[in-house]
Amino acid sequence: MRRVVIIGGGAIGSAIACFLSESTEAGEVFDITVVERDFAYTQASSALSASSIRQQFSSPINIAMSQHGIAFFRDIGERLRVGDDTPDIGLVEPGYLYLASDAGEAVLRENHALQKAHAVDVALLAPDELKARFPWLSTDGLVFGSLGLSGEGWYDGYSLLQAFRHKAVSQGVRYVQAHATGLRRDGRRLTGVVLDAGGVIEADVVVNAAGAWAAKVAGWAGIALSVHGRCRSVFSFSCPETLPGCPLLIDPSGFWLRPEGRQFICGFAPPADQDPDDAPLEVDHRAFEEMLWPAMAARVPAFEAIRMTGAWAGYYEMNVFDHNAILGLHPDCDNLYFANGFSGHGLQQCPAAGRGIAELIRFGGYRSLDLSPLSFARILENRPLLEKNVI
Ligand SMILES: Cc1cc2nc3c(=O)[nH]c(=O)nc-3n(C[C@H](O)[C@H](O)[C@H](O)COP(=O)(O)OP(=O)(O)OC[C@H]3O[C@@H](n4cnc5c(N)ncnc54)[C@H](O)[C@@H]3O)c2cc1C
Known part of the structure; x- marks a missing residue:
């Protein structure tokens, strides 16, 4: 044996x-x-x-x-x-929504063509379609969004x-x-x-x-x-308003967010020159105040009134x-x-x-x-x- x-x-x-x-x-x-x-x-x-x-x-x-x-x-x-x-892992499938500005348009279109060729259930939505589907979303500066219609979500x-x-x-x-x-x-x-x-x-x-x-x-x-550990901070927050149908949203400014029960969680990818290998696991609290919150509130105006409720840090095991x-x-x-x-x-x-x-x-x-x-x-x-x- x-x-x-x-x-x-x-x-x-x-x-x-x-x-x-x-x-x-x-x-x-x-x-x-x-x-x-x-x-x-x-x-x-x-x-x-x-x-x-x-x-x-x-x-x-x-x-x-x-x-x-x-x-x-x-x-x-x-x-x-x-x-x-x-076992029940609580899988839900509200999709991912990748938002693109002018700068990201070509890459997102290229990815979209490849995804369609591999039977991914995904749609490109123009700003007015995004607004109709997600009235809580600001479409300022967006050329379109790529929404997963099935097979995407969290657990x-x-x-x-x-x-x-x-x-x-x-x-x-x-x-x-x-x-x-x-x-x-x-x-x-x-x-x-x-x-x-x-x-x-x-x-x-x-x-x-x-x-x-x-x-x-x-x-x-x-x-x-x-392979190196790259430290990533995740923040949880509450918002008095609900966002019907909210998918996992990825903004051109670099943040992501998604619902987590009655709250939300969010994070961001640090710029390459501020992303050291194998740094200690520490939450970057300044990033929430200085970068994440303003950027999220610009994209989702209801997030002007959020309250941070927790945070943690974990490693991406990054193949550099x-x-x-x-x-x-x-x-x-x-x-x-x-x-x-x-x-x-x-x-x-x-x-x-x-x-x-x-x-x-x-x-x-x-x-x-x-x-x-x-x-x-x-x-x-x-x-x-x-x-x-x-x-
Ligand atoms: C903030 C964050 C968000 C993420 N989001 C997503 C996501 O949305 N979707 C997704 O698919 N992935 C996501 N990931 C990535 C995903 O979590 C990891 O890719 C995955 O968990 C890796 O699993 P693993 O078992 O390889 O590593 P780990 O879960 O880290 O397990 C490795 C284990 O090895 C043990 N170990 C290490 N060295 C030794 C040793 N010498 N002796 C004994 N034990 C040892 C450690 O204790 C650890 O328990 C995210 C990661 C982070 C940090």
């Missing part, structure tokens, strides 16, 4: 554990251990995420992964059922992580609360994962699912991984090479699988990535969805697969 050790028990590591522990006709059964240093997931991106899913990407592989993701999420109660327990990311974990455990996966501090290697193969408590877990296969900390794990095997996931083996090591660098869209991709890595380990190749465009080859050959729609 092959012994698989997965470093990191967030949504990605837990999804891989879940799919790999499924019983299949292929017959092979694995002995699977997930090493997770913090069972409370206090710094895990999966627990600090905006937990949304969209189809509006600029690359076909990301669209395909999200199409897979939404189908899985809609049916998650059955897919991750454990006995009578059918509870922490519940998603726990549903994968619960299912994996019910299928025999062991979760060990420990900090992995090294890898034992013999030639081209790893033979074990070293723990801070001093022990070693013997392994025939190791999976790097360490999120924003994945470069460290890769480094233990002598492999350079272009091309802002896309890195999946599979590296040519320098025969049994270390990577599932890293999701760059802010990993939660919606965890069903596709989890299934894909499980197939790679089980069969030596992808079966349900070909994820090879996300392999290391593009990095080693310097062929970036640029995703333009990173929020």
Whole structure:
């Protein structure tokens, strides 16, 4: 029986554990251990995420992964059922609304053509159509908006992580609360994962699912991984007015916002020169007062009267090479699988990535969805697969 050790028990590591522990006709059964240093997931991106899913990407592989993701999420109660327990992640699908000014028009039109070619249910709306649909929205400076009509929305990311974990455990996966501090290697193969408590877990296969900390794990095997933690602040706020039909809105000024229950959450992408690698996780409170609030109130006048109710910071595990996931083996090591660098869209991709890595380990190749465009080859050959729609 092959012994698989997965470093990191967030949504990605837990999804891989879940799919790999499924019983299949292929017959092979694995002995699977997930090493997770913090069972409370206090710094895990999966627990600090905006937990949304969209189809509006600029690359076909990301669209395909999200199409897979939404189908899985809609049916998650059955897919991750454990006995009578059918998990509910609270999926809602009000869409994403990308707003474009003159400057962003060409790119959004290009993305729209690609999305339509890949069966994404999306519509371009002129300012008067936007106003008719969303009377609370100011259309000043907009040339149009791109609205997802189905397959886009949000859910509870922490519940998603726990549903994968619960299912994996019910299928025999062991979760060990420990900090992995090294890898034992013999030639081209790893033979074990070293723990801070001093022990070693013997392994025939190791999976790097360490999120924003994945470069460290890769480094233990002598492999350079272009993944860094990029700190992102999220703010929650209340507003006396309701905004009927409010989707996840992305403004040309750089902010995003969406409803969260009876409140809203929002965030922004900092300018590249103010976005250091692996900075401490700290909320950028000044950004809310100085940038976010004024910009949001300009777009949604009802937001003049909001009250901030909370804030948190989490890491995007950013693949600084091309802002896309890195999946599979590296040519320098025969049994270390990577599932890293999701760059802010990993939660919606965890069903596709989890299934894909499980197939790679089980069969030596992808079966349900070909994820090879996300392999290391593009990095080693310097062929970036640029995703333009990173929020
Ligand atoms: C603010 C924010 C908003 C986001 N919004 C979205 C969104 O709307 N939609 C979307 O799809 N994605 C979104 N993301 C991205 C998404 O949350 C991540 O891509 C995804 O959660 C990554 O999952 P993961 O399991 O790889 O990482 P994590 O959840 O971070 O899990 C990695 C785990 O590895 C553990 N670990 C690390 N090193 C070690 C070690 N040495 N030993 C033991 N354990 C270790 C950590 O404790 C952690 O629990 C967002 C992220 C943030 C921060």
